[in-house]
Amino acid sequence: MTFDTRDHNGRMTHFDQHDSFWLFGYGSLIWKADFPFLERKPAWIDHWSRRFWQGSHDHRGIPSAPGRVVTLISERGARCDGMAYRIEPSLLQQLDMREKNGYLRELVPIHFSPTSSVDGLIYLATPDNDAFLGEAPLARMAEQIAQAQGPSGSNRDYLLNLEQALRELGASDHHVSALASLMSDYK
Ligand code: BEZ
Numbered sequence: 389m390t391f392d393t394r395d396h397n398g399r400m401t402h403f404d405q406h407d408s409f410w411l412f413g414y415g416s417l418i419w420k421a422d423f424p425f426l427e428r429k430p431a432w433i434d435h436w437s438r439r440f441w442q443g444s445h446d447h448r449g450i451p452s453a454p455g456r457v458v459t460l461i462s463e464r465g466a467r468c469d470g471m472a473y474r475i476e477p478s479l480l481q482q483l484d485m486r487e488k489n490g491y492l493r494e495l496v497p498i499h500f501s502p503t504s505s506v507d508g509l510i511y512l513a514t515p516d517n518d519a520f521l522g523e524a525p526l527a528r529m530a531e532q533i534a535q536a537q538g539p540s541g542s543n544r545d546y547l548l549n550l551e552q553a554l555r556e557l558g559a560s561d562h563h564v565s566a567l568a569s570l571m572s573d574y575k
Contacts, residue, residue, distance in 0.1 A: 393484070393492050393517070402495060403477045403509070410508030411483070412498045414438050414470035415458040416447075416546060419553040421471075423479055430557050431472035431498050433510065436460040438468050438561055440529055440547070442513040443521045446489045447540040455536030455543035456521060456529055458550070459491075459513035469559030472498050472508065483511070490517035530567050534574035544571055 403409035408426055411417070412433055421428065442459040449455030460468060480493075491511035498508040513520060524532075536543035551568035554561050 393490060396492055402493075403480075406477060408474050408476055410498050410506050411473045411475055412470055412496065412508055412510050413473065414460060414468050414510065415550060417473070418471045418557070419549050421473060423473075423475070423482060425473040425475050427474040429472050429500055430469070430559075431500050432467050432469045432559075433460075433496050433498055434467055435462060435464055436468045436496075436510075437463040437466040437563070439523070439563060440533065440567060441520065441522050442490060442517075443519040444489065444536070444538060444543070445519060446538065448538045448543040448546045449536040450538055453536055454519070454521070454532075455538055455546070456533050457543075457546060459520070460510065469554065469557055469561070471553075471557070472500070490519040492517075526566055527570065530570035531574065533567065534571060544574075547571065 412431055437460065438458050439461050440456040440458055442457050443449065443454040444457040445451045445454045448457055490513040492514065493509050494512040495507055496510050497505050499505040515522065533543045533547050547568055548571065551564050554564060
């Protein structure tokens with residue numbers, strides 16, 4: 389698979405004929421909603437775990453020194469908390485551009501409560517994309533995050549903003565809090 393996922397995502401037409409649909413954000417979309425939305429609500433998706441396993445060459449790093457940003461790993465019984473946005477389909481082109489570094493649209497059930505859910509989209513970076521870095525020892529991932537910088541800012545701020553946003557949602561994510569707690573080891 390090539391780096392730039394815009395063509396692939398543009399061929400995914402699930403919600404083209406809808407007035408609006410739900411997009412679930414589990415990373416920077418939780419705190420950085422720099423797009424118009426009709427409504428937003430805390431939500432979760434089941435059987436997915438958030439991991440800092442995707443390389444960022446265009447936002448929180450550069451090609452010679454990529455940062456690490458989140459993607460989701462399929463895991464039976466897991467729960468990933470985040471923020472859902474009801475948006476108009478015309479916005480997808482802009483989001484495809486923002487998430488073009490390896491992220492594909494994927495259809496998932498999004499839960500608002502134990503009795504309320506809807507099918508919506510996530511952006512997912514799978515292990516077969518060229519920017520995927522995968523697992524590494526926690527300390528190595530923390531060091532990489534502490535040092536990386538890109539056009540959208542420092543990788544450290546990305547991690548700490550995510551940790552704060554999850555705390556404000558009342559959500560716990562052991563992987564994110566473990567990495568965030570290691571940031572004080574780096575200046
Ligand atoms: C998210 O917040 O859901 C997200 C942000 C960037 C890429 C993929 C997902």
